[in-house]
Amino acid sequence: MWLARLDTKASPYLYIAPFFVIFAIFGAYPLGYTFWVSLHDWDLLAADHPFVGFDNYSKLLGDGDFWNSVLNTLGIFVISTVPQLLLALWLAHLLNRQLRARTSFRMSILIPNITSTAAVAIVFGQLFSREFGMINWALDLIGIDAIDWRNNKIGSWVAISTMVDWRWTGYNALIFLAAMQSIPKDLYESAAIDGANPVRQFWSITVPMLRPTIIFCVIISTIGGLQLFTEPLLFNSGPNPIRGGPLRESQTMTMYMFENAFAPHFNFGYGSAIAWMLFALIVVISLINVLVIRRLGNSTRKEG
Amino acid sequence: MGVNSRRRLVTATAAAVTVLAAATGCGGDDAADDGTITLTVDVFGQFGYEELYKQYEADNPGIKIVERGTGTNLDEYSPKLTQWLAAGKGAGDIVAIEEGLLVEYKANPQNFVNLLEHGAAELEGNFMQWKWDQALTADGSQLIGLGTDVGGMAMCYRTDLFEAAGLPTDRDEVSALWPTWDDYITVGEQFAAKNTGASFLDAATNTFNTIVLQTAGAADGYHYYDLENNLVVDTNPAVKQAWDITMDIIDSNLSGKYGAWSDEWVSAFKQAKFATIACPAWMTGVIEGNAGPEAAGKWDIAQVPGDGGNWGGSHLAVPAQSEHPEEAAKLLKFLTSPEGHIAAFEAKGPLPSSPQALEDPAITESTNAYFSDAPIGQIFGEGALSLKPVYMGPKNQAVRTEVENAVRTVELGQRTAETGWADAVNNAKTAAEK
Numbered sequence: 001m002w003l004a005r006l007d008t009k010a011s012p013y014l015y016i017a018p019f020f021v022i023f024a025i026f027g028a029y030p031l032g033y034t035f036w037v038s039l040h041d042w043d044l045l046a047a048d049h050p051f052v053g054f055d056n057y058s059k060l061l062g063d064g065d066f067w068n069s070v071l072n073t074l075g076i077f078v079i080s081t082v083p084q085l086l087l088a089l090w091l092a093h094l095l096n097r098q099l100r101a102r103t104s105f106r107m108s109i110l111i112p113n114i115t116s117t118a119a120v121a122i123v124f125g126q127l128f129s130r131e132f133g134m135i136n137w138a139l140d141l142i143g144i145d146a147i148d149w150r151n152n153k154i155g156s157w158v159a160i161s162t163m164v165d166w167r168w169t170g171y172n173a174l175i176f177l178a179a180m181q182s183i184p185k186d187l188y189e190s191a192a193i194d195g196a197n198p199v200r201q202f203w204s205i206t207v208p209m210l211r212p213t214i215i216f217c218v219i220i221s222t223i224g225g226l227q228l229f230t231e232p233l234l235f236n237s238g239p240n241p242i243r244g245g246p247l248r249e250s251q252t253m254t255m256y257m258f259e260n261a262f263a264p265h266f267n268f269g270y271g272s273a274i275a276w277m278l279f280a281l282i283v284v285i286s287l288i289n290v291l292v293i294r295r296l297g298n299s300t301r302k303e304g
Numbered sequence: 305m306g307v308n309s310r311r312r313l314v315t316a317t318a319a320a321v322t323v324l325a326a327a328t329g330c331g332g333d334d335a336a337d338d339g340t341i342t343l344t345v346d347v348f349g350q351f352g353y354e355e356l357y358k359q360y361e362a363d364n365p366g367i368k369i370v371e372r373g374t375g376t377n378l379d380e381y382s383p384k385l386t387q388w389l390a391a392g393k394g395a396g397d398i399v400a401i402e403e404g405l406l407v408e409y410k411a412n413p414q415n416f417v418n419l420l421e422h423g424a425a426e427l428e429g430n431f432m433q434w435k436w437d438q439a440l441t442a443d444g445s446q447l448i449g450l451g452t453d454v455g456g457m458a459m460c461y462r463t464d465l466f467e468a469a470g471l472p473t474d475r476d477e478v479s480a481l482w483p484t485w486d487d488y489i490t491v492g493e494q495f496a497a498k499n500t501g502a503s504f505l506d507a508a509t510n511t512f513n514t515i516v517l518q519t520a521g522a523a524d525g526y527h528y529y530d531l532e533n534n535l536v537v538d539t540n541p542a543v544k545q546a547w548d549i550t551m552d553i554i555d556s557n558l559s560g561k562y563g564a565w566s567d568e569w570v571s572a573f574k575q576a577k578f579a580t581i582a583c584p585a586w587m588t589g590v591i592e593g594n595a596g597p598e599a600a601g602k603w604d605i606a607q608v609p610g611d612g613g614n615w616g617g618s619h620l621a622v623p624a625q626s627e628h629p630e631e632a633a634k635l636l637k638f639l640t641s642p643e644g645h646i647a648a649f650e651a652k653g654p655l656p657s658s659p660q661a662l663e664d665p666a667i668t669e670s671t672n673a674y675f676s677d678a679p680i681g682q683i684f685g686e687g688a689l690s691l692k693p694v695y696m697g698p699k700n701q702a703v704r705t706e707v708e709n710a711v712r713t714v715e716l717g718q719r720t721a722e723t724g725w726a727d728a729v730n731n732a733k734t735a736a737e738k
Contacts, residue, residue: 044386044387044389044390045386045389045390045408045409045412045415046411047412047414122567125567126567129567129568129571131562131568131572131577132568132571132575148716150563151716237563237565237566237567238563238564238565238566239379239509239563239564239565239566239705239708240379240705243705243709246709246712246713246716246718247713260738262387263379263382263383263386263701264699264701264702264705264735265702265735266408267738268390270738
């Protein structure tokens with residue numbers, strides 16, 4: 001009798017326990033340990049790691065290179081994510097129609113996503129090469145001077161954003177498409193009877209109904225975008241690519257973290273402090289995004 | 305394209321090997337049931353020890369040698385080594401350490417076995433004195449490593465481009481063209497006037513490195529740090545002098561501005577886009593790899609303008625975490641013996657740091673077919689015996705990165721010579737404090 005009661009009460013917790021146990025080991029513990037490290041002067045090789053409290057954080061706040069990496073990360077994030085999500089939404093809308101060979105079209109937009117990031121970065125790195133690159137060659141044809149993509153702040157942001165977009169637009173489009181298909185068809189039918197044209201239907205039915213999905217995609221893109229590492233690292237080939245160009249044109253926060261925690265500084269405490277700042281930034285930006293999108297959705301609905 | 309993909313492949317392979325090694329139990333107990341001991345050697349680039357391993361295994365039954373990391377870039381190797389040392393696990397029984405990083409590792413000698421306790425003291429005469437001293441702790445009580453190669457300097461050039469520009473192609477005549485760096489610029493201007501479609505040099509940073517090691521070697525024997533480990537980037541005349549010469553080279557507009565080690569730099573080798581490159585002994589292997597077999601015989605080696613100097617070179621050390629320090633030290637002594645130096649040079653070209661090896665006919669009479677049969681043993685070896693080493697301070701690598709980077713910003717026109725110098729000094733100071 002009591003066993004049965006225990007079963008109904010405890011079993012659900014046991015079923016979900018594996019995730020939380022694994023999260024505690026591989027998620028929460030490293031997070032806490034990183035914070036612990038960030039409170040120390042932690043030379044990777046030294047035997048002693050003296051406690052310094054919040055010194056690393058206060059140093060970080062006055063570190064111009066750190067703020068430069070924050071600016072770069074946000075810049076690349078905005079240039080890549082905004083067009084990417086809009087494009088994905090539009091693509092999903094197109095794919096939601098009656099097309100011939102619909103499934104193969106739907107599957108093929110995911111192809112960029114399954115290519116390796118390294119391959120993408122290397123190919124795009126060649127395309128955006130100053131001297132031997134195809135983009136500058138094409139610009140030259142229409143009479144525009146060659147752009148030194150790597151050593152120009154906005155140029156490098158654009159080049160890196162292109163790689164990110166190329167890889168992730170299809171992925172987001174598929175998620176949008178899945179959500180679009182769950183919107184009841186009769187909504188569109190009654191809207192059509194009421195005389196709403198396709199554009200009006202899109203903004204007044206599709207977008208509001210997709211709001212939870214859009215929020216999901218925005219948060220996932222925020223986390224991915226703010227942790228950008230491989231693309232800018234491989235884009236900046238040469239000595240110390242971790243700097244992201246001679247004037248740190250495209251150095252993201254994760255690259256700056258890596259530069260400090262490993263070669264050439266081996267300052268693990270400082271690197272950990274950057275990791276925590278990145279974590280805080282992701283939380284803040286995600287919250288802002290959610291608030292903005294909620295607001296947007298509400299206003300459309302009211303106007304509608 | 306090649307560099308990055310190759311680099312990744314190498315990392316992936318190295319990671320796989322590490323995992324495999326751990327899975328098969330090398331991490332726990334290296335002694336197999338039959339008493340065989342496996343010694344792991346971690347290297348980067350090309351050390352050329354393959355034949356030596358075979359010989360050692362044959363002479364020492366019960367020892368098996370595994371090398372990891374051949375072909376890996378130093379950029380990639382050094383963070384890994386640091387992580388292994390910090391974790392107290394994962395490093396090989398013998399590890400290679402580049403001279404610029406040795407100073408940082410030397411600051412924490414507890415991570416390494418003291419080779420003086422393994423009979424290394426009597427080997428002092430086998431190494432150039434400065435090479436020996438480099439691996440000795442400040443109080444002289446611990447020896448971290450024994451020397452492998454040094455980086456004697458020269459100037460490599462493309463004979464086909466020189467011919468196209470109407471310049472002499474014979475290596476002695478070319479050497480005579482540029483006793484000083486000013487002469488080098490003059491030759492460069494003659495070259496540029498002929499519009500061959502190629503630049504005179506690859507990148508100002510490579511040239512700067514060569515010059516700063518020369519000026520520092522010729523003056524007080526230190527560059528970024530003085531012998532008391534004070535950062536002297538802004539006050540050491542040798543650094544400013546090298547900076548100024550480099551600025552003249554940049555002003556003369558002779559550089560192709562290919563960021564050294566970048567993909568574009570590699571492409572530029574392939575497409576014959578520059579005519580000269582400052583080349584320490586180990587750079588010959590890099591040139592051959594980048595320019596490819598189709599450029600064989602089109603390269604040659606001349607004297608470097610200015611004084612001799614040293615750029616690069618490594619040591620071998622035994623990490624304290626090794627489970628077989630006794631056996632590892634014995635193998636290390638074998639690899640760094642004069643015979644070991646000669647065998648490595650014959651295999652892959654790293655220039656010995658052992659005077660006995662440098663005087664051996666196997667080296668003095670050697671030539672390199674790729675570089676138009678240039679007598680490399682003679683060109684590099686002569687300078688090596690007389691070269692004046694440069695002392696490296698605790699944060700040498702980080703400081704060097706900042707100064708080189710400032711050179712690059714001026715070369716790209718992002719900074720003037722004055723603001724670039726201010727950046728170099730300020731950023732070097734920040735880096736030194738991290």
